[in-house]
Amino acid sequence: AQKITQTQPGMFVQEKEAVTLDCTYDTSDQSYGLFWYKQPSSGEMIFLIYQGSYDEQNATEGRYSLNFQKARKSANLVISASQLGDSAMYFCAMREGTGGGNKLTFGTGTQLKVEL
């Protein structure tokens, strides 16, 4: 079974609008972390936001927020006030267990295109 599922291969959004990128995960661990990364066409991976499994509040980082629904095992990324520079590939990832030494498992990604 896939550990991280991103069902939207591509998304379009108009500039200044909000967009939600879906991510569901599968784990039997009680302690885990969920991440979102942005990958522009240049290829570098840019860390956006993190949610720990024990965090009760949804994570927020500027225009990014993570809609964490633990019972549904979903961790959707919400980008508010989209900008042209947000056009990129977005990956959801999970780290099972604690500590940065544990490996990340990535989803298949969502290609976001922001239009005028």
Added chain:
Amino acid sequence: GAVVSQHPSWVICKSGTSVKIECRSLDFQATTMFWYRQFPKQSLMLMATSNEGSKATYEQGVEKDKFLINHASLTLSTLTVTSAHPEDSSFYICSARVNSGREGDEQFFGPGTRLTVL
């Protein structure tokens, strides 16, 4: 912030040759580095975890003898693709474990190396 570099950024080689890719942590020490492989329009797949001073831990299905990983110092890990073939053409990305102080920002990624095998 922490910076991870990769060299070369792109390489083209003939089938049957070996290619070495370097991953360096520029302003911090990294006891653990990770090597990923990404095919066009696809996800990052972890190949191996590299620990300084010990043997790398390879993911299932990754050939140890083909993808040689050496983490000889706290700032350098290398991936050597031996006897490269066209199917090894891919984007290779390394990351280094780091304590950035920012929750969740625990792996710093290099810019990637695009390998094309002719």
